[in-house]
Amino acid sequence: MQANIARVCKPARRAPADVTLIAVSKTHDAPAIQPLIDAGQRVFGENRVQEAQAKWPALREAHPDIELHLIGQLQSNKAEEAVALFDVIHSLDRPSLLTALARAMDKVGRRVPCFVQVNIGDEAQKGGCPISELPAFLAAVRAADVPLAGLMCIPPADTEAAPFFALLAKLAADHGLTGLSMGMSGDYETAVMLGATHVRVGSALFGQRGAARA
Numbered sequence: 001m002q003a004n005i006a007r008v009c010k011p012a013r014r015a016p017a018d019v020t021l022i023a024v025s026k027t028h029d030a031p032a033i034q035p036l037i038d039a040g041q042r043v044f045g046e047n048r049v050q051e052a053q054a055k056w057p058a059l060r061e062a063h064p065d066i067e068l069h070l071i072g073q074l075q076s077n078k079a080e081e082a083v084a085l086f087d088v089i090h091s092l093d094r095p096s097l098l099t100a101l102a103r104a105m106d107k108v109g110r111r112v113p114c115f116v117q118v119n120i121g122d123e124a125q126k127g128g129c130p131i132s133e134l135p136a137f138l139a140a141v142r143a144a145d146v147p148l149a150g151l152m153c154i155p156p157a158d159t160e161a162a163p164f165f166a167l168l169a170k171l172a173a174d175h176g177l178t179g180l181s182m183g184m185s186g187d188y189e190t191a192v193m194l195g196a197t198h199v200r201v202g203s204a205l206f207g208q209r210g211a212a213r214a
């Protein structure tokens with residue numbers, strides 16, 4: 001995986017060290033995760049607060065240098081737990097969640113960098129800030145003193161992802177942001193070519209998740 005990323009970085013004139021591989025371990029238990037930790041992987045992603053709370057504290061006790069990223073949608077009432085557990089949050093997408101996270105960060109005494117998730121394909125059923133509301137929302141994030149890591153997207157399924165990655169990169173550049181969380185198992189190489197700084201890869205590392213929980 002790291003070798004693939006490095007291979008794609010070369011023609012894109014990017015340094016492999018500028019791309020963080022987030023190993024998405026959702027639905028996988030500690031025995032499945034341990035081999036990756038043993039192989040040196042230190043950055044992991046989960047999409048549910050409760051699931052992460054159940055398995056990561058023990059794993060982290062043995063490896064305090066592990067970095068944990070929340071990549072899934074977050075309910076405002078779980079903001080405090082998320083801020084206490086995660087090192088980076090990729091799903092900040094609405095004013096109510098911004099308020100909850102800012103309050104949680106004050107309370108917990110920890111400022112967690114957040115990517116603003118953009119609804120890049122303008123899909124009604126998907127999370128993410130609408131593109132039209134992005135300038136105002138980014139201004140609100142900056143005003144709230146919540147560390148802004150960059151932009152994140154999940155392109156529409158079953159279509160070529162590249163135009164959506166390119167659009168996210170342009171939006172980030174327009175707003176002076178360098179962090180780009182984009183690319184999953186099927187398209188992380190394309191994402192790296194188009195500037196991803198964080199790729200979120202699950203099944204290509206762990207194998208397919210159980211169909212019922214995927």
Ligand SMILES: *Cc1c(COP(=O)(O)O)cnc(C)c1O
Pocket residue numbers: 024026047071072154183184185186200201202203204
């Ligand atoms: C599950 C998930 C991933 C990883 O998906 P794979 O296709 O298994 O690599 C990436 N990002 C988000 C937001 C996810 O929920």
